[in-house]
Amino acid sequence: MSRQTSRLDAKKVNSELLTLTYGALVSQMLKEIENPDDVNKQLERIGYNMGVRLIEDFLARTSSGRCLEMRETADKIQQAFRLYLNMQPTVTSWSNAGDEFSLVWDQCPLSEWVEMNNSSLKYCALIPGAIKGALQMVQLDVQCWFVQDQLKGDAVTELRVKYIKRLEDAVPAGED
């Protein structure tokens, strides 16, 4: 055999395949669901479902404990970005009450090779969905939305995360 060793980098190929698969999914959705706002909703729901499962992997891998404060949560989210997407978003723009912050990044594997015309589509809507889903599993209800988006011509992409409330464990029915 002439080709003993593979010249392909498995990690890189997988990452590219993820990017391209996601792109194919988004374009397929746009074909089926004509309204971009509905596509955003679908993408966010997909992200939510992924986040719900991803948090288990995250907790198992990082063995991190419970977050008592939003600042800790922000750190963990940053760590998750590093772990899963190999990104380094910066955490900035804290609100005075400390319940709202921004994640800012200028490069995201998901939106590599993507160009968009001006539509209301939020290409990366998967990410806020995933954050919301993951945090819900650790009893945090948050709101996530894009403030700036590179695909829309902004210099960076900015995702705003706002703490809403702490979810309480519900008492099982029939027990007091």
Add this chain to the structure above:
Amino acid sequence: MADDILFELLHSEIINYALDQSKSNDDAAKKEVDLSNVEYIGFAAGYKVMERLTREWPRFKDELDTMKFICTDFWTCIYKKQIDNLRTNHQGVYVLQDNSFRFLTSFSNGQQYLEYAPRYVAYTCGLIRGGLANLSLNSVVTAEVQAMPSCKFHIHVQRT
């Protein structure tokens, strides 16, 4: 670079999405699940990824050489192992057998989930078809799962 688990989760969510879509489109044919979307997404991704993979690769000698590339390098990158068995009749039919297919390994080995197996191989069928299409081989790819987690992909190269 993204982690593997993201790809796995996305893959299962694509299937979920396609199931939802086919349910809402047509309630009468509930039993027949429409997987053409999943296959198409695989095709589009396979087509593009192949372009990137083979950029710095010497030209393939012939069809069999191309298939060998799919079975070894391509498969190792995506499915973490090589194809276990490649058979061909030298007339355009290739059978690729993977004895523990990545998307099926997390299922029970029994018969219980066998009916759902087609959902988890549709994307890969498209991926192979798309990859080959970019190497200018038109093909029809089908999969056959007889016992989890092993899977056979039948590639039928169309010659006109």
